Amino acid sequence: MRTSAGTLRTVLAPVLLGVVALALWQLLVVAFDIKPFIVPGPLAIGTEFGDNIASVVAGALVTGGNALVGLVIGGVVGILFAVLAALARVVDELTAGIVAALAVVPIVALAPVLYTMFGAGAETARQLVAALAVFIPVYINTLRGLRQVRPVHRDLMHVYAASAWQTTRTVTVPGALPFIFTGLRIASSLAVISALIAEYFGGPVGGLGKSITSAASSSNYNLAWAYVLGAIIVGLVFYCVTLAIETFATRHYKPRT
Amino acid sequence: MSEASATAAVQVTAAVQVTGVDKVFTAKRKPSVTALDSIDLTVAPGEFVSLIGPSGCGKSTLLRLIADLDTPSAGTLTVFGKTARQARIDQEYGIAFQQSGLLPWRTVAANIELPLELHGVNAAGRRKRSAELLALVGLGDFAESYPDQLSGGMQQRVAIARALAESPRLLLMDEPFGALDEMTRERMQTELVRITGETGAAVVFVTHSIPEAVFLSNRVVVMSPRPGRIRDILGITLPGTADRDEHLREDEAFFENVSRVRELLHGEAPVGIKGVENR
DSSP states (O other): OOOHHHHHHHHHHHHHHHHHHHHHHHHHHHHTTOOTTTOOOHHHHHHHHHHTHHHHHHHHHHHHHHHHHHHHHHHHHHHHHHHHHHHOHHHHHHHHHHHHHHHHSOGGGGHHHHHHHHOTTOSHHHHHHHHHHHHHHHHHHHHHHHTTOOHHHHHHHHHTTOOHHHHIIIIIHHHHHHHHHHHHHHHHHHHHHHHHHHGGGOSOSOSHHHHHHHHHHTTOHHHHHHHHHHHHHHHHHHHHHHHHHHHHHTTTOOSOO | OHHHHHHHHHHSOOSEEEEEEEEEEOOTTSOOEEEEEEEEEEEOTTOEEEEEOSTTSSHHHHHHHHTTSSOOSEEEEEETTEEHHHHHHTTOEEEEOSSOOOOTTSOHHHHHHHHHHHTTOOHHHHHHHHHHHHHHTTOGGGTTOOGGGSOHHHHHHHHHHHHTTTOOSEEEEESTTTTSOHHHHHHHHHHHHHHHHHHOOEEEEEESOHHHHHHHOSEEEEEETTTTEEEEEEEOOSSOGGGOOGGGGGOHHHHHHHHHHHHHHTOSSOOSSTTTOOO
């Protein structure tokens, strides 16, 4: 059990470091008279963020919404394919090449093609880009987790004359949960990044990515940075929520029994 | 004693009948290993038989063959007159391993109910049975706990309860107390004597420990390694299973049996001081 003093230190130390870093940043900007187009000070960004909070939140909802749809679709498809691949080696062998190919393709590069496929007025292309980016880490991690069934559990299911589907449902998939969540945790950040970057290549306005580019191109650097701050917050929220769900879902997994 | 129970077992249907069983493990580019060589063994219904021997004597392999987790290379093996495979499919036996093998994401009750759930017993029936079994192994207050909240001994008791879930007439146990500390181990042995007395199941029990084998068994099967063979089968002459309790560990007859098993295990000459190494 960690003491309250220990908790205070683990929380306080990074916060303190952050404050010091921000103060130093502000000091440097003021002392050397650095122009906003190079980098604005944190105070200026903070002020701009506060003034435009409604527009940042609206943008965050659009980009975050796309990322969430992508995370859910990519996650579900990734887990389902991994279960299939673990059940039937044929599926694994057939898909291995495609997965390897997908893993090396910079998926956001598909965005312009997808915009022409689904029309520039729809968010579909962005959601698909996010889903594709999510699919790879979820699929790979889940498949690895499904292959980690402990011998004692495998023996037990054999003894119970359990069917392949019963074994998958009661032992293999729950046992792979820590691996599935590792994949989802990596994927959650990727989903936000992909949805954001996909906006740079076209599609409807309103998201954070589009707002960053339009603010920067109209020389409104402080505002551009305020949107960047918004994007960072969205990424953090995705990561932390996934982490929280993971911690809760796998709370009984250690020590092994 | 062993002769008598063997002949009695043939007339009734034996719990386990092993005749001329060999097991050879073959691997690519490696010499094949004879794990078991012409094994004959009969376990009568309700009888407690321990398999004891040094590492590599094939005692766990023999248990795995009975459980149909592996198939013999030669010979025949029946469980209650059925093939090992059919007996497994019909759930004729319950099994416990050295690792408890509980599913960490399930509660204690849900772990015990796992075999019942897989075989289509309804929720109410499962609840009732797991409550009975938890009471039997003395864990009535822990139904909704998770395995990580239990000690090693408690986890092993849950595993035994799970093995008993479908009221099998045969219990297969592969060093179930091997990972426990000495005090827990002795308590678990006493519990097991009580439980098998109450359920009337036959037990095949694999162990490294001589006192454990003597304390629990009607007969002790002493095995020797490379190739795995049965060196001798020793009837244990002690008060009936129901009367076995902590006092027995201090009994003269107990030490005599321990010495006999030890002498068999170490060949003709007894090694060390008799009756002192009490593990």
